[in-house]
Amino acid sequence: MMTGTDTGVGQMTSGAPDTAGPVMAATGITVRFGGLTALSEVGLEVPTGTIVGLVGPNGAGKSTLFAVLSGLLRPASGRVFLRGKDVTNASPQLRAREGLARTFQQPELFMGLTVREHVVLAHRVRFARQRLWRDMMDPRSLLPPARAENERVDQLLELLDLTHVARASVGALPLGTSRLVEIARALATRPDVVLLDEPLSGLDMRESENLASVFRRVVENDEHRVSLLMVEHDVATVLSLSSKIFVLDFGELIASGTPAEIRSNAAVRSAYLGDDDDSSTTPAGPKEAP
Amino acid sequence: MLQYVIAGLVLGGIYAIASAGLVITYVSSGILNFSFGALAYFVARFYYYLHTQQNWGIPYAALLSILVAGPALGVLLYFMLFRFLRLSSPLVKVVATLGLLVAIPALSTLIFGTEAISSAPGLAPQPVRVFDFIGVAVTLDQVIVYACVVATVVVGSAVLRYTDVGLKVRALVDSPAMTALSGTSPSAVSIGVWAVSTFFAGLAGVLAAPIIGLDSGNFTLLIAAAFAAVIAARFRSLPIAVTVGLAMGVVTSLIQKYLPPSSNWTTEVVDAVPFMFIAIFLIYNLIRRDLDRDSDRVGGALDRAITPQGATQLAGSTSSSLDARRVGLIGKYGGPGLLIVVAALLPILVQGFWVGLVAQAFAYGIIFLSFTLVTGEGGMIWLCQITFAGVGGLTASQLATNHGWPILAAIVVGGLVALPMGLVIGFLTIRLGDLYVALVTLTFGLLMENLVFTIGIFTNGGLGVNVVRPSFAVTDHAFAYVCLVAFAILALFILNLRRSTTGLALNAVRWSPPGARTLGISVVQMKIIVAGLGAMVAGIGGGFLVAAQTSAQPANFATFLGVIWLAALVTIGIRSNAAALVAGLTFTMLPALALAYLPSWTGQLPPILFGLGAIGVAKFPDGSLEQSGEMFRRWLYERADRRSSSSGAPGAGGGLAGRVLQAPSVMPAHLVEEVPS
Numbered sequence: 001m002m003t004g005t006d007t008g009v010g011q012m013t014s015g016a017p018d019t020a021g022p023v024m025a026a027t028g029i030t031v032r033f034g035g036l037t038a039l040s041e042v043g044l045e046v047p048t049g050t051i052v053g054l055v056g057p058n059g060a061g062k063s064t065l066f067a068v069l070s071g072l073l074r075p076a077s078g079r080v081f082l083r084g085k086d087v088t089n090a091s092p093q094l095r096a097r098e099g100l101a102r103t104f105q106q107p108e109l110f111m112g113l114t115v116r117e118h119v120v121l122a123h124r125v126r127f128a129r130q131r132l133w134r135d136m137m138d139p140r141s142l143l144p145p146a147r148a149e150n151e152r153v154d155q156l157l158e159l160l161d162l163t164h165v166a167r168a169s170v171g172a173l174p175l176g177t178s179r180l181v182e183i184a185r186a187l188a189t190r191p192d193v194v195l196l197d198e199p200l201s202g203l204d205m206r207e208s209e210n211l212a213s214v215f216r217r218v219v220e221n222d223e224h225r226v227s228l229l230m231v232e233h234d235v236a237t238v239l240s241l242s243s244k245i246f247v248l249d250f251g252e253l254i255a256s257g258t259p260a261e262i263r264s265n266a267a268v269r270s271a272y273l274g275d276d277d278d279s280s281t282t283p284a285g286p287k288e289a290p
Numbered sequence: 291m292l293q294y295v296i297a298g299l300v301l302g303g304i305y306a307i308a309s310a311g312l313v314i315t316y317v318s319s320g321i322l323n324f325s326f327g328a329l330a331y332f333v334a335r336f337y338y339y340l341h342t343q344q345n346w347g348i349p350y351a352a353l354l355s356i357l358v359a360g361p362a363l364g365v366l367l368y369f370m371l372f373r374f375l376r377l378s379s380p381l382v383k384v385v386a387t388l389g390l391l392v393a394i395p396a397l398s399t400l401i402f403g404t405e406a407i408s409s410a411p412g413l414a415p416q417p418v419r420v421f422d423f424i425g426v427a428v429t430l431d432q433v434i435v436y437a438c439v440v441a442t443v444v445v446g447s448a449v450l451r452y453t454d455v456g457l458k459v460r461a462l463v464d465s466p467a468m469t470a471l472s473g474t475s476p477s478a479v480s481i482g483v484w485a486v487s488t489f490f491a492g493l494a495g496v497l498a499a500p501i502i503g504l505d506s507g508n509f510t511l512l513i514a515a516a517f518a519a520v521i522a523a524r525f526r527s528l529p530i531a532v533t534v535g536l537a538m539g540v541v542t543s544l545i546q547k548y549l550p551p552s553s554n555w556t557t558e559v560v561d562a563v564p565f566m567f568i569a570i571f572l573i574y575n576l577i578r579r580d581l582d583r584d585s586d587r588v589g590g591a592l593d594r595a596i597t598p599q600g601a602t603q604l605a606g607s608t609s610s611s612l613d614a615r616r617v618g619l620i621g622k623y624g625g626p627g628l629l630i631v632v633a634a635l636l637p638i639l640v641q642g643f644w645v646g647l648v649a650q651a652f653a654y655g656i657i658f659l660s661f662t663l664v665t666g667e668g669g670m671i672w673l674c675q676i677t678f679a680g681v682g683g684l685t686a687s688q689l690a691t692n693h694g695w696p697i698l699a700a701i702v703v704g705g706l707v708a709l710p711m712g713l714v715i716g717f718l719t720i721r722l723g724d725l726y727v728a729l730v731t732l733t734f735g736l737l738m739e740n741l742v743f744t745i746g747i748f749t750n751g752g753l754g755v756n757v758v759r760p761s762f763a764v765t766d767h768a769f770a771y772v773c774l775v776a777f778a779i780l781a782l783f784i785l786n787l788r789r790s791t792t793g794l795a796l797n798a799v800r801w802s803p804p805g806a807r808t809l810g811i812s813v814v815q816m817k818i819i820v821a822g823l824g825a826m827v828a829g830i831g832g833g834f835l836v837a838a839q840t841s842a843q844p845a846n847f848a849t850f851l852g853v854i855w856l857a858a859l860v861t862i863g864i865r866s867n868a869a870a871l872v873a874g875l876t877f878t879m880l881p882a883l884a885l886a887y888l889p890s891w892t893g894q895l896p897p898i899l900f901g902l903g904a905i906g907v908a909k910f911p912d913g914s915l916e917q918s919g920e921m922f923r924r925w926l927y928e929r930a931d932r933r934s935s936s937s938g939a940p941g942a943g944g945g946l947a948g949r950v951l952q953a954p955s956v957m958p959a960h961l962v963e964e965v966p967s
Contacts, residue, residue: 071807072804093812104805108808109802110801110805110806112797113798117794121809124794126810
């Protein structure tokens, strides 16, 4: 079993934000639901401007770990750091303000808003905070929005090929498009790190390729280095996209490393294929985790 | 003492039967039936019609009303309404059953007449036999109540817990889809459940009639009191519901023993006892953090997967799904523009009595804006907006009449007095599911109505407090314009808020609290803001209403009257400022028009229409005004589309989303914006 110390995260301390270290890190995360231990001493780190994969069979604890990282679930023990700052006890909204964004396995969209309004809201939450009293007293909301806001929103819609449905209510969108809206919404907050929960599920092969290329462009953007932590069942895509991968099984971190290291890791093969695995088969073999 | 206990057990027995019916319905359908009291009243009135007015014997009248008409009504309502609610949000369920609560008593009056009946027979033959039980007189009617309670507990618990039927019933509420896949018809089970539920309603109604008379308001209050037992049972435990129901009856009876019998205060306290019980149970559960959002869960995973996203919610998008550029200025501003012109001309076009009604209609419009904020924008079903309106109205009248304040300043202060109340209720209910929020606000309204609005300085011996209008707007005509200007200012304020970041954030919180929180939006802050603003707007509206009526009468702010207000607004549209104004006009003018120009029986039609309109949210959540507007915009859009097609404009574009959306069965073509050539 690996722990947070093994990943090198153990040196993280609470205090002032650290711009040089990993953008996000977790150490010794343990979560229990009654008598069931969903996560046991799990640690990981997400370097700046990279794509990191988090894989594991169903029930491995990936979604639970995402809930802990995003603040929706409080761990029994362990710490979560954002740019070196301890955010373990911070609320989800506080973490969002610290530069964390996420998408959900089942898209959590706002059915009363259009696609464009999702992006506008996310943009304003980040760049036009403390507007409550101004919103109530200032009649400018009745006027068209500022040009800078429009440009940024249009850019994101274009990046994700959502321009054509910008004015559509999200309630009418198919699952794949809903995922794109969630990603656009997450990116509109100009986050430092985005947690992507199965972003490719519901998309066909061509759409998956397009989205993968969007992810590459996002992390390679020199203006603002975004990191992506991705949970995905499509292991082949994760291996091709990620610079580092963490593997969970039964709530424990069983491996971490580069795609090549993960491919050759016996524990990973065992978790995915059982103990009687063929040594020539890699985790990239099965498209879906068992 | 014993006679108080025995008398209390009768009232408690009726609470127990009612709460048993409510629990069984909730366990099997996920619906807390707010119309239970109205259904009980309807069956009891039918029994009275057969037995007393048509001289049927008790067994035949009881058989036809309780065992046939009651269940038949349940089956009819299932086909008309409840089957559409199965996977609806708690918000829609509450509003739809409130619609029934409004419609059924009016329908009953239409069928059986307006005769006031203060004394009604029960199931015992007249004269009622009296037994001696350890020195205490016990009537046969009371014995029948006790027997019914025992039968309810024994049979109800046994069926739910130990039989196949009970298992199927419990499976149905967890997942109708999985129930169907396992070979059981959800419809057949549901029909049975609703038949049993209305049987209980009818039984409780016929048993209660000798005690409370045949008054629909009393029935509604009686059943609202039974909610205390249902809350104590956390909606699910039949034995706890029955036990608490019985205990409530006994405590209510015992309190009367120790309070001065001739005091008005005694009556007020006794009336408020069940609502104090509700408050105690809610606070207890709140402290234990037991009021989770389980009650908001809609079906199982499979049911949610096969339900279109957002299709079960109250109120839809903030804007039309049609491209605004294609429907033009007429499509975008035509409706509101027309309404502004009509509203501005109305005080000039009508004369005399009708001008005063128009002023009241505009004041109602202001109050209805508070529903638009709280329920339409905030997605919270508050049943005490009328209480805030009462707080505002009564405060304004006191300040203006008894302390010499200028009335407009008094109205603003009335709104400011209501504001902190809204903030406190909002804070207390922040973590609760929709159903609990509805119950907490209903309880708050009933407690205020029974304990505060009955204070002498407000009732003034039943005369109310006269209110003098501002010197520059003494006439109905001038004051109508003052109300209209106030409405316009508040409507613009809400419109501005809706289009602002705060408005978008409110919308986000309403649809997905986890999505909103992980975006950096504070759910707590948003809901409390809406609660406070909603209370303030209602308070201001209440102030304008008492000024329009030139009198502040606490009775005009009865909690269940607020349910009719909500029904009227929901019928027109809960999320539109224009709908608030139209609802104000409809609520005020429609009954007056019926009374002035149509046969007297048509006076019952408006509440029936409002009730049916509220029931209609199950199928048309946006309301009639928004629906009509959308149809008009769609017509304009299609006309523009035909023109552009004939001139050879390009079709839907490519791109990732565009390709995904090309399947016509998935996405209507009009939702896909065309690519400029």
